[in-house]
Amino acid sequence: MRYLLTRLGFYLVAIWGSLTINFFLPRLAPGDPAATLMQRMGQMTPAQEQSIAVIYGLNKHVPLFRQYVTYLNQLAHGDLGISIQFFPSTVASVIRAAILWTLFLGGVSLLIGFVVGVSLGVLVAWRRTRPVDSIVTPSTIFLASVPYFWLAMAVVYVFALKLNWFPINHSYNIDVSPSFSFSFLLDILDHAALPVATIVVVSVGNWLITMRSTMIGVLSEDYITMAIAKGLHPLRVALSYGARNALLPVTTSAGIAVGFIVGGALLTEVVFSYAGLGYLLYTSVTSLDYPLIQGLLVIITLGVLGANFIVDMVYVLLDPTVRRP
């Protein structure tokens, strides 16, 4: 319907925006990164050279607008350039290897964080005078202020190094070759436990605060009073009348929250050397692998926009005023 189409259109504009930023950065940045880039590349085929030239504007004689069109065209074909670190692998192939790990980590953390945070938010708003609110709310505010990567370091130190409950780093035991066996699955979960826990702990605070605020607003509405007057069970009032309505603004803000949580997940991956896009971003920054850095921006943006679109679809399901205006 119209709402979703409008959102889709907006996302197209957004991805175009990130591509444009990618286009102009190497051309506007001081110090001519393009030239240094070429020096650090190994021996390239003409096709590879052309690919790099388009992205980094090495064809200085070509008018800017034509460069732009060629660039967009090349990207539309999935050519994101050649990586320096992993030369001669293409950026696309490097990203492809890592993206599943991030999807797994991010997806699981998002889901758990959302469910726990929202449920706590409902609980805290429902029982507002009890000590629950005075303890839970400030503690989650504090936890939400902790930087993701720092908490990750602390968690690794305590639970992995000192207590030895979980592995220290990586997404799976690198001594073992991946397989579809049950033990490998367990191994993956074992390695994912701490990173997921880190992301969840920091993000729960955000969900809780948002849900609490909207829930408190909803609870002062007339339809809640009427629901209670109807003699309905308090659980039903809290969920079907309260939370169900409070979820709407929370869902609206979920799209933006996803962006932040993805950022946090990326940083967490760095600390855990988790084989996802975040770790890739880190190594590409330290080795100044510009093509990979830029490619990652495009792909991560695409991912976040995709998640936003899913959130939009969920919103349509939740809000009857949008479904049937």
Added chain:
Amino acid sequence: MPDEALLEVNGLSVGFATPRGVVLAVNDVSFTIYRGEVFGLAGESGSGKSTVAHALLRVLQGSANYSGSVKFRGQEVLTMDPVRLRKYRWADVSLVMQGAMNALNPVATIQSQIVDVIRAHTHVSRREARAAVPELLELVGIDPARRRAYPHELSGGMRQRCVIAVALALQPSLVVMDEPTTALDVVVQRSIMDELARLRDRLGFSVILISHDLDLVAERSSRVAIMYGGRLVEVGPASSVVAKPLHPYTEALLSSSMSLDGPVHRLVDLPGKPPDLIGAQPGCAFFPRCAKAQPGHDLKVPSLLEVEAGHQVACHLYSSAAVPAIEAGASE
């Protein structure tokens, strides 16, 4: 033979704790509702009428403190345990709130909001509960085909009717209606009130009709009570109160509107503003604005005294002429 007393309210007071002190929104209010009657409650904004309405079902916010007694068929509501309270709510007494159009859950269909209250109180299946919906909607003049609509798809008047339908779903003995027509235009007002009269004839429930519009209340009720500053200042048969208002406030209320075909009179404008409800007021709450005030009226709170048959007033002007009423409210 006196009618059966459904609801007995005795000395009901409701106080709210605020940073500035305790606000006594309802102060020592007593009345009785009988089976099948329409009892009107009139007064200006802030007089405590809505608080009384909510107190009867105990749905005021948590900072409210009750004292006194509210007995439904002999059972004390203010001390009822939660389970019994949930049974009492809606099945015995239901409430049509002020601004009822906002009292519907925006994300649930009309049907589901009727079904859930039926299933919360009886052991019928969802299908059986759904089967009861069309008839209920027809009762209030809504096309049953619209039962799967969401509140935002209906007009204000239709939503009002829906809320009334929900209020009648369990066939309660008493329906409290708080400003049922205030947010609607006059034409819809009349049709809703006529609808209500028809429903009453058919189902036989009692009504507490609350409104700031004394004319409306007087027209539709058998007995009328006037509230000011959280207290009852006059109670009596509607005809009697309108023909011969005893309390100066009631007089002022009546003279503040003009009738279309009655004699033209000067509109009275009440000076001053509604009383501050914080802290105990030493004398008559209406004293600062009363045209007939005498010195000494502000020293003691006037109690409700019976001046003529069934007609009581709380006013120092009548304190010598009356006999103290044992129980506020008497049948016609």
Added chain:
Amino acid sequence: MKTLTRAFALIYRAPRLVVARLAVSRKATVGAALLFVLVMMGVLAPVIAPGNPMAVVAGQNLAPSWQHLLGTSGQGNDIFAQVIWGTRNSLGVGFVTGVLIAVVGVAVGLCAAFFGGVIDNLLTLLANVFLVIPGIPLLIVMAAFLPRNNLSIILVLAIAGWATTARIIRSQALSIVRRDYVAAAIVIGERRARVITTEVLPNLSSLIASVFFGAIGYGIGAQAALQFLGLGSITTDSWGSILFWAQNNQALFQGCWWQFVPPGIFLALTCAAISMLNFAIDEITNPRLRTVRQRRPARRERAALARARSRSAGAGEGLDFA
């Protein structure tokens, strides 16, 4: 000229109003006190930890002791000195970023709300695009191409972060601009600029304070993240850079907890303090959000309450419906 004096009068009066209101909330006082202590730490750095924090003063990876309260880093720097001096950079960059974001965000938000129409649509679209592009990757990409100094960081942070502020301001400004007194002012013939400063801005003041603090918090946190990844200034110490060196030196594996715990704690404390202040501002403007404390009333009130005391057993059904 008059507009300017009005604006200045507002800025002069605002802090006092804000302080008076903030004193009411417990969260606010704690947050403000915490922030004050941290700022003082940075200001008094030469007093608390004299000397150059980047100087190699002792052996590497020494545990905390009386000579080095927080131990030493992998290069032999005194961690305590680094943390104290790092306050300046972290808070400083955060503050400047906050100011920049607040100014740009408020300006854009106000323009969008006030002028409406095409301008509003364009600005909103621009803000939404910047909002939806994920922050960390954007920051990293931008920072990677720019020279490694504080100015780049501030610029990059502002570009990635102005949109949230703009959207919040616009939303509130819209509701104010639609109100009757603004329309009245315009109809009377007041110049637009004057209407903005006298009618709209004062009502936005608490929101502006709130987004300002939020922006500072964002600035501090995001800068730390960038420094952690090695993208910030390498000549000055900041909490994030300490963490960068800790990660680089494998502090975790060597068990050198003192190299990463202190900066993290200070980061968390700063952000928590700002969060508390923000929360308190929210509570002040929307009293319903307050945690309801059962206040013990004064004696006379207790007597009145006792008279009105419920004999009910308490429904205990949540929402505290009595």
